[in-house]
Amino acid sequence: MHLSKARSPADQFIGMRLRERRMMIGLSQQQFGELIGMTDQQVYKYEHGINSVSAGRLYEFARELGAPVEYFFEGLEKNEGQLPLRQRMLLDIMRNIGEIKSEKRREAISQLTCALAGR
Secondary structure (H helix, E strand, C coil), X not given: CCCCCCCCHHHHHHHHHXXXXXXXXXXXXXXXXXXXXXCHHHHHHHHCCXXXXXXXXXXXXXXXXXXXXXXXXXXXXXXCCCCCHHHHHHHXXXXXXXXXXXHHHHHHHHHHHHHHCCC
């Protein structure tokens, strides 16, 4: 008999924050997995809240991603496990840019966003 564990809102939120941070620094799931010594499938399970992240593993993730451990909990209570609209939009933008094959176009988008941000 197969029993599936319900994903907790906290595990889902921490997983979303993990994915967000990984994408922000430009790592694929495979690259991040190699960096921390696990498969990209395991990274996927953590990022989607399928598996809970232990305290020790979360500390390791934070260190490798250059973020304080608190980063993964910021907004958890307020958002009840849901990313704020701004963060969901940023994830969508990062995902879409990652699918653009042309390096030239990705660079143009980067320059455009820097200009719009006033940098």
